[in-house]
Amino acid sequence: MSKFSADRLEGLDYDFTGIPANDGGMCTGKGYVPEPTKAREQAFRALAVKVGKIAELPPEKQAAAYAKDPELGDEAMLTALADFCGGHPSKEELAQLPPRALLAFSQWISTEVFNPKDSTTSPRR
Numbered sequence: 001m002s003k004f005s006a007d008r009l010e011g012l013d014y015d016f017t018g019i020p021a022n023d024g025g026m027c028t029g030k031g032y033v034p035e036p037t038k039a040r041e042q043a044f045r046a047l048a049v050k051v052g053k054i055a056e057l058p059p060e061k062q063a064a065a066y067a068k069d070p071e072l073g074d075e076a077m078l079t080a081l082a083d084f085c086g087g088h089p090s091k092e093e094l095a096q097l098p099p100r101a102l103l104a105f106s107q108w109i110s111t112e113v114f115n116p117k118d119s120t121t122s123p124r125r
Helices: 038-055 059-068 074-084 091-096 099-114
Strands: 013-015 030-032
Touching: 038 059, 038 074, 038 099, 074 091, 074 099
Parallel strands: none
Antiparallel strands: 013 030
16 A cells, blocks of 8 residues: 655755856855745745736737736746745845746746655656
């Protein structure tokens, strides 16, 4: 009989070192994202719903929709992602990332938290 154990979940380790930073240096973030609390998950999901609704708008209306909601500005989004991650990585470490790397990290952490896979089974489908 198999049983579930939390040690079967993959860790939430990240390493931004070696990625060229926005300021011309190198990114410095490296560590472990602590398991998000229910409150942090709910806040992040609420923000994702807002972003999703804007993404459904025609491209020419999206920029205006983002501009109308201060919760969706660049600084607010960095803060929300850092809060979701419990400050690991920090907002400053996230801000160092170039746009594609930031988006990739955001998608990775979202998938790992909201669709975790058992490290003893085959990859996600």
